[in-house]
Amino acid sequence: MDNIKSGYQKYFAFIQPVVNDPLLRVYFSLALSLFLITFLVIFALSPTVNTVLGLRKKIMDEEVIIAALDAKINALVAAGENYNQQATPLALLNQALPDKPYPDGLIANVLGTATVSGVTVSSLQFKPVALTGDDNTDVNFSLSVAGSQIQLRDFLVKLENSLRYIRLGKMVVVFNGENGPTVDGQVTGYFSRNR
C-alpha cells in the first residue's frame, strides 16, 4: 500500500507545479486541447470529409457522363438520318477511298482507263504494301504506257480524275521516234484503314 502511495506521490510531484500555477494550467490544457483537435482532424474529420467529397465528385462526374452520352445519342440519331439521306454518295466514298489497299481495283482502274483512252500498258509494277499497321495509307506503283500524245494526255487526265483516289507522281515522257511516245511514271493510290 505504501509502495502504491509513494508511486502516486512521485507523479504528483511531477505535475504539482502545473496544477498549482494557474498560467501553466491554462497553457497545459490549451496544448492538450489542440493536440486532441489535431488528432480528431487527422483521424475523424479528414476521412469523413474525403468520403463526402469523393461521393459528391462521383455524382457530378456521373451527371457529366449522362449529359455527354445523351448528346452522343442525339448526334448518332442525326448521323443516322444524314447517312440515310446520303447513302448513294457514301457508297461512292467507299470506292474512292476503300478501307483496304485493294491493288486489284487499282489495276482494273488503270487497265479500264487505258482501254477507254486507247493506250497500251506495257508495264505495271506495285511496291510492297503493309497489310497491317495504321500508318500506311497508300499503294505505290509504277506504270509505263504507250500511245499518241493526245491519247496519253487523255489517259493521264482520266486516271487522275477516276473515282478511286489516285495521285500521279513524277511522269517522264520518252519519244522513241517512229514507235511514238511512252510515259513512265509513279502513281499512288490511297485507302483509309480507320473508317
Added chain:
Amino acid sequence: MKSKDRGWFYIAVLTLILAVTWAVMTAWSRNKQSTIPPDIEKIMAPLNPKLDSVILNKLQQKTP
C-alpha cells in the same frame, strides 16, 4: 518551466495548422481527381453528325 509549457503550446498550434492544411489539401486533390474511367471517357467523345456534302458532291461529279 513556463517557457517550456509555452513551447508545447506553440508546437500544438503548429501541429494543428499542419493537420488542417494536410486535410484541406487532401480534400482538394480528392475533389480535383476525375472518377470517370478511361473506357467511358473514350465512349463519351463527341461525334459530329454532319457529312461533308461538298466532298460527296465532288465524288458524284467524278462518277463516269
